[in-house]
Amino acid sequence: MWEYSDKVQEYFFNPKNAGTLDDASGVGEVGAIACGDALKLMIKVDPESERITDARFQTFGCGSAIASSSALTEIIIGKTLDEALKITNQDIADFLGGLPPEKMHCSVMGYEALRAAVANYRGEVWEDDHEEGALLCKCFGIDEGMIERAVRNNGLTSMEQVAHFTKATGSCGTCVEGVEAVLEKTNAEMVAEGLLDPAQAFVMGAVPVVPGRQQRKSPVAPPAPASSKMTTVQKIRVIEEVLEELRPALRNDGGDCELVDVEDNRVMVRMTGACVNCQLAAVTVQGIQARLAERLGMPVRVIPVPAGK
Amino acid sequence: MKAVYLDNNATTRVDPAAVAAMLPFFTEQFGNASSMHAFGSEVGGAVLKGRRQLQALLGAQFDHEIVFTGGGTESDNTAILSALETQGARNEIVTSAVEHPAVLALCAWLEKSRGIKVHYIGVDARGRLDVEAYRKALSPRTAIASIMWANNETGTIFPVEMLAELAHEAGALFHTDAVQAVGKIPMNLKETAIDMLSLSGHKLHAPKGIGALYVRRGVRLRPLIRGGHQERGRRAGTENAPGIVALGVAAELAQQHIEDENTRVRAMRDRLEQGLLQRIGNSFVAGDVDNRLPNTANVAFEYIEGEAILLLMNKAGIAASSGSACTSGSLEPSHVLRAMKVPYTAAHGAIRFSFSRENTDEDVDHVLEVMPSIIAKLREMSPFWDGKNAGQSGFAPTYA
Ligand code: FES
Numbered sequence: 001m002w003e004y005s006d007k008v009q010e011y012f013f014n015p016k017n018a019g020t021l022d023d024a025s026g027v028g029e030v031g032a033i034a035c036g037d038a039l040k041l042m043i044k045v046d047p048e049s050e051r052i053t054d055a056r057f058q059t060f061g062c063g064s065a066i067a068s069s070s071a072l073t074e075i076i077i078g079k080t081l082d083e084a085l086k087i088t089n090q091d092i093a094d095f096l097g098g099l100p101p102e103k104m105h106c107s108v109m110g111y112e113a114l115r116a117a118v119a120n121y122r123g124e125v126w127e128d129d130h131e132e133g134a135l136l137c138k139c140f141g142i143d144e145g146m147i148e149r150a151v152r153n154n155g156l157t158s159m160e161q162v163a164h165f166t167k168a169t170g171s172c173g174t175c176v177e178g179v180e181a182v183l184e185k186t187n188a189e190m191v192a193e194g195l196l197d198p199a200q201a202f203v204m205g206a207v208p209v210v211p212g213r214q215q216r217k218s219p220v221a222p223p224a225p226a227s228s229k230m231t232t233v234q235k236i237r238v239i240e241e242v243l244e245e246l247r248p249a250l251r252n253d254g255g256d257c258e259l260v261d262v263e264d265n266r267v268m269v270r271m272t273g274a275c276v277n278c279q280l281a282a283v284t285v286q287g288i289q290a291r292l293a294e295r296l297g298m299p300v301r302v303i304p305v306p307a308g309k
Numbered sequence: 310m311k312a313v314y315l316d317n318n319a320t321t322r323v324d325p326a327a328v329a330a331m332l333p334f335f336t337e338q339f340g341n342a343s344s345m346h347a348f349g350s351e352v353g354g355a356v357l358k359g360r361r362q363l364q365a366l367l368g369a370q371f372d373h374e375i376v377f378t379g380g381g382t383e384s385d386n387t388a389i390l391s392a393l394e395t396q397g398a399r400n401e402i403v404t405s406a407v408e409h410p411a412v413l414a415l416c417a418w419l420e421k422s423r424g425i426k427v428h429y430i431g432v433d434a435r436g437r438l439d440v441e442a443y444r445k446a447l448s449p450r451t452a453i454a455s456i457m458w459a460n461n462e463t464g465t466i467f468p469v470e471m472l473a474e475l476a477h478e479a480g481a482l483f484h485t486d487a488v489q490a491v492g493k494i495p496m497n498l499k500e501t502a503i504d505m506l507s508l509s510g511h512k513l514h515a516p517k518g519i520g521a522l523y524v525r526r527g528v529r530l531r532p533l534i535r536g537g538h539q540e541r542g543r544r545a546g547t548e549n550a551p552g553i554v555a556l557g558v559a560a561e562l563a564q565q566h567i568e569d570e571n572t573r574v575r576a577m578r579d580r581l582e583q584g585l586l587q588r589i590g591n592s593f594v595a596g597d598v599d600n601r602l603p604n605t606a607n608v609a610f611e612y613i614e615g616e617a618i619l620l621l622m623n624k625a626g627i628a629a630s631s632g633s634a635c636t637s638g639s640l641e642p643s644h645v646l647r648a649m650k651v652p653y654t655a656a657h658g659a660i661r662f663s664f665s666r667e668n669t670d671e672d673v674d675h676v677l678e679v680m681p682s683i684i685a686k687l688r689e690m691s692p693f694w695d696g697k698n699a700g701q702s703g704f705a706p707t708y709a
Contacts, residue, residue, distance in 0.1 A: 012620060018690045033653045033693065036614060036642065040692040058692035060657075062616035066690060263422060 005097035011067035028116025105141030137168035318663035359557025368497030380520035381509030392453035399452035436465035447479035458490035463596025464605025473502040492563030515559035519552030575603035
C-alpha cells in the first residue's frame with residue numbers, strides 16, 4: 001500500500017467537512033467515475049466580503065483523494081475567493097505533508113474543484129477537463145483533451161513543454177508514448193489549419209532538441225545511414241560510454257541510471273536512487289536520449305523501466 | 310487487535326512444516342544438488358523427493374515432467390516463448406482477456422516487438438470464457454493457447470481440459486496458468502491433454518521465489534534460461550534446493566487438505582459472502598458463483614472506491630485486495646472486471662477476500678462485524694450515493 005504521511009492518514013481517517021452543504025452558494029464537480037476519482041466541492045460565500053464561510057466535500061476516490069478534498073476545505077475556509085484562487089495543487093499536497101507522486105492528481109482534482117465552485121458561484125461556465133478521451137497520464141490524471149488543449153492554446157511543440165504545462169509524463173513516465181502521439185496528432189492538425197510552421201511540428205522518433213542548446217528549426221532527418229548499420233554490441237558500447245559520462249552528474253543529484261536492454265532504437269534504462277521519483281526524471285531521460293541520439297547518429301527512444309523488471 | 314488475513318490469492322504464509330523441512334538445506338545440507346560428492350547427492354535426493362511430491366499433487370505421469378522455476382511468471386514466460394520457437398511456422402497465440410499480467414504483458418510485448426498475432430478471448434458478465442470465440446480463434450496458425458485454470462480475482466474456473474482438447478484439434482499446444490488453482494482443486498494431469506502448466510510456490514504455503522512448469526512428456530521445450538544442465542537442460546541455474554524441498558512439503562500438505570479446502574474453507578467463504586450481501590445493500594458477487602475456487606469471494610460495493618475501503622479495513626485489522634488497481638498505481642479498475650463489463654460504479658469498489666486453510670470462523674465474524682460501518686462511512690462521503698439508491702444493486706439482476 002502507499003506510504004501516506006501522518007497528515008494524509010489523519011485527514012482520511014477523520015475527514016473534516018465531509019458531507020453536503022444544503023445552502024451552498026457555489027458547487028464544483030470534477031472528475032469522472034471512469035477515472036476512479038470524483039469530487040463535489042460545496043462552498044458558502046459571504047456576498048459582501050466574498051469570503052468563504054463554509055465548505056464541504058463529497059469524494060469518490062482513494063485515501064489521498066479524500067484527504068486532499070478535506071484538506072482543501074480546511075485551507076479555503078476563511079479566505080476570500082481571490083485568495084482561494086491563488087491556491088495551487090502543490091499547496092494542497094504541501095498542507096498534507098506531501099503525496100506519493102502517483103497520487104498528485106488527487107490534489108489537482110481539488111484545485112480544479114475549487115475553480116469550478118468559484119465559477120459556479122460567479123455564474124461563469126466551467127469547463128471540465130475530464131471525460132474527454134482516454135486517461136493518458138495516470139500519475140497526474142491527465143486525459144487526451146487536456147493535452148490537446150494545452151498544446152493548442154500554448155503552441156507547444158516538444159514533450160518537455162508538454163511536461164511543464166500539464167505535468168503529464170512527469171512521474172513514472174509510462175505515458176510517454178501516448179502523450180507523444182497526442183502531441184504529434186495535434187501539431188499535425190495545427191499545421192493543416194495554418195496555425196503552426198510545419199518545420200516546428202513535433203514528429204515522433206525525431207531526435208529531440210538538447211535542452212539548453214540552440215533550437216533547430218526543422219525536425220532531424222531519419223537515421224544516419226552509416227550508424228544504423230551498427231551492431232547491437234556496438235550500440236551497447238556507445239550507450240555505456242555515454243551513460244558513464246553522464247553518471248557523475250546524476251550521482252551528484254543522488255541518483256543513477258543503468259542500461260537494461262537495447263532493442264532496435266529503443267534503449268531501456270533503469271533510473272535509481274533520487275532519479276526514481278523525481279518529477280524531473282522525464283527531463284533527465286530526454287537529456288540522456290538527446291545525448292545518445294547525437295553519439296549514435298540515429299534517433300533513439302530512452303524508456304525508463306521500473307525497478308525489479 | 311484481531312488480525313485477519315484474507316489475501317491468500319496474493320500470497321500465503323509459509324507452512325511451518327515447509328519451513329522446518331527447508332531449514333537444514335541452508336545449513337548442514339548445503340551441497341549443490343548437481344555435485345557428484347556426498348554433499349551434493351543428498352541434496353539431489355531431496356530435490357527428487359520434492360519433484361515427486363509435486364508430481365503427486367498434479368497427477369502428472371512422470372516426475373521429470375516437473376521443471377522447477379523461479380515462480381509462476383517465469384513458468385508462463387517459458388511456456389509461451391518456447392511454443393513460439395518449437396511450433397514451426399505457427400506464430401499466433403490464443404489467450405483470454407482476463408489472464409494474469411504474467412501472460413498479458415508478455416503477449417503485449419510479443420505483439421509489439423515481434424508482430425505476433427494474439428487473440429484475446431472475452432468473458433461474459435460472470436467471467437466465463439466465450440468458448441465459441443475461443444474455438445474460432447484457433448487455427449493452423451496457432452502456436453499455443455494459454456488460458457488460466459482459475460482467475461485470480463474472481464476465482465472463476467475455466468474448462469481447461471476441454472480447451473486443451475480443442476487446441477489439440479487445431480494442432481496447437483495448450484498451456485494453463487494454474488497458479489491460483491493448484492492445491493485448491495483436484496488435478497490429474499495425466500488424464501488431460503494439457504501440455505504445460507504453471508504454478509507458484511507462495512500461493513500454496515511454500516516460499517516466494519520457487520515455482521514449477523509442468524511439461525508433458527514429448528512436448529518440446531526451449532529453455533528461457535540457458536546455462537548449465539540443471540533440470541535436464543530445460544532451466545539452467547543451480548537448483549533452489551531449500552525452495553524445492555519446501556514446495557514439495559507444501560504440495561503434500563495441499564493434497565492432504567484439498568477436501569478441507571472444498572468443504573470447510575468453502576463454507577467459511579460462503580458465509581462471509583452471504584453475510585456481507587445481507588448486511589450491505591448495493592453489493593453483489595463478481596464472478597461465476599457456481600463454478601469458482603472454494604476460497605475466493607469478490608464482492609463489489611457500489612459507489613465507493615477500493616483503496617479507501619482497504620485503508621479502513623486495514624485499520625480494523627483486516628487484509629484483503631482491491632479490484633481497483635488504484636493500489637498498484639493505476640486508476641483503471643481491474644482488467645478482469647472491465648472485461649466482465651462490471652459498471653465503473655461497482656468495479657472500483659470491488660474487494661477480493663481470499664481464504665486459506667488457516668482462516669477460522671472468528672475471522673469471518675470479525676469481517677462481518679466491521680464491514681457494514683466501513684462501507685456506510687465511505688458512502689456517506691461519496692457524491693454518487695444519496696441514500697435513494699440504497700437497496701438492491703441496480704444491475705445485479707443481469708448477473709443472475
Ligand atoms: S502516467 Fe504519466 S507520468 Fe506516470
